[in-house]
Amino acid sequence: MFVVSLSYKVPLEQVDDHIEGHISWLKAGYAKGMFLASGRKVPRDGGVILAKGNRKDLEAELTNxxxxxxxxxxxxxxxxxxxxVADGLEALQG
Structure with missing residues (x-):
């Protein structure tokens, strides 16, 4: 399992210009079964993705x-x- 932490390098206005594409990319990662959860950091200076699979495939996916x-x-x-894990989250193990 992986925790991917994104930290924005630019103002939010620039991030928001690409948010629709980012969301489409996230949905594709969920459809592939790679992403398990995602969301914005609070305060909104980046995001977090929970992912499964192998590191090489994850690193390749992040470039997209x-x-x-x-x-x-x-x-x-x-x-x-x-x-x-908490009850109901057993699928996260192994």
């Missing part, structure tokens, strides 16, 4: 994000092994 293609955000990928 309009935020990456237009150099709007930096990405930090943290891999972790969810050994304990």
């Amino acid at each position: 994000d309009p935020f990456h293609q237009h150099d709007l955000a930096d990405y930090t990928i943290t891999e972790f092994d969810p050994v304990m």
Whole structure:
């Protein structure tokens, strides 16, 4: 499992110019089964994506994000092994 943290490098106005493309890209990641959850950071200086799969495929997918293609955000990928989860989230394990 991966936590992808996006940090915006530009003003929100520039981010918002590409938000529709970013949302379409996120939906495609969900359709592929790679993304599990996503949302904005509070305060809105970036976002977070929970993803599964292998790191190589995730890194390749991130290059398709309009935020990456237009150099709007930096990405930090943290891999972790969810050994304990709340009831109902067992699918996140292994």
